Amino acid sequence: RGDGLVVLSPGLESYWRARGVQVPIHVIPRAVEPKIFSATPSSDPFDDRAPKGGRLLVVCRHVREKNVQRLLALFARHVAPLRPDATLTLVGDGPDHDLFVEAAEQLGIADRCFFAGEQSLVSMPTWYAHADLFVYASLSETYGQVVTEASWCGLPSVAFADGMGVSGQIVDGVDGELVNPGPDERAADADFGARVVRLLREPLRRRAFALEARRRAHLRADPRRCVARYYEAFGEARDHARRSFVTPSRPRELRLLGRWTGVHAVALGLGLLRAPAVLNRNNAATPSWTLG
Known part of the structure; x- marks a missing residue:
């Protein structure tokens, strides 16, 4: 009965279309605050044992649906053996934090995984600026704002293609890498790891991704553009209401x-x-x- 629907990603648009939504659907992503994410980075916040050139960063709540255990496992099996300098830094906290720490220990990568805890929003541009790759394994996102924030700061991502929010933010092979998550998880994890290793080995390719990620994020998530698109959505909803309005002989409410x-x-x-x-x-x- 509405006159318009706003969603965060093309994947969500497809989701609602498949369920019979007929009204105009507007894909409007979340904005990024330039006052925070365009600020000059501060000094290097990474652990001294995480050398530049092999720094993988993930930012998320420490809960199981973020797929952190799978990320730890594929790092242990497909990245760490091929890149002795590679490290994985995890920013965030949550109820499953201890579970992830234990998983890193059991996988034998505790000395290469650094749990930085929850960090302030204003500090995040510094983390992104001093990382080499953003890695993201979550398949439960309606959007995944951290991917856009990393891209805004010029940090390219390797992520699983979720068909929803994350897939709407990365163009595979253009500004990052999107990996099919399955159904063969072993093959998918190996592919994910191989793409990470390749980008760590090819700084020029990584740099090209970084420039394009920044450019596209600034177009997609600029607050003024997002607000303008909301105004457009409101205008189209108003027009749709006028076109669709039918005066019933006896309104349902009466x-x-x-x-x-x-x-x-x-x-x-x-x-x-x-x-x-x-x-x-x-x-x-x-x-x-x-x-x-």
Whole structure:
């Protein structure tokens, strides 16, 4: 019954179209705050044991649906053995934090995984600026704002193609790498790791991705552009409402009111209405009339 729908990604647009939504759908991504993410980075925040050139960064809540355990496993199997200088830094916290720390220990990569904890939003541009690649394994995102924030700061991503928010932010082979997550997870994890290793080995390719990621993020997530697109969506919704408006001979609301009035008139005539109790069992006045 609406006149327009705003979604964050083309994947969500397809989702709602497949479920019968007929009204105009507007894909408007989340904006990035330039005052924060265009600020000059501060000094290197990474652990001294994480050498420049092999720094992988992931930023997320530490909960299972972010697929961090899978990321740790593929790092251990497909990246760490081929790149002795590669490290994985995890920014964030959450209820499954200890589970992820334990997983890193069991995988034998505790000395190459650094849990930086929750960091302030204003510090994130510095983390992105001093990293070499952003890696993201989550398949549960409606959007995945951290991918755009990393791109805004010129940090390209290797991520699983989720068909939703993340897939709408990365063009595979242009500004990052999108990896098919399955159904063969072993092959997918090996592919993910191979792409990470390749980008770490090819700084010029990584640099080209970084420039394009920054350019596209600034176009996509500029607040003024996003606000302008909302105004356009409101305008189209107004026009859609005007085109779709039909004056019914007897509006549904009036029909319902008529039924309600009729039922209560009959009840009143039969003496079935009683005054509300002064107090109910919660010591609160009953707010309306009821059938007795």
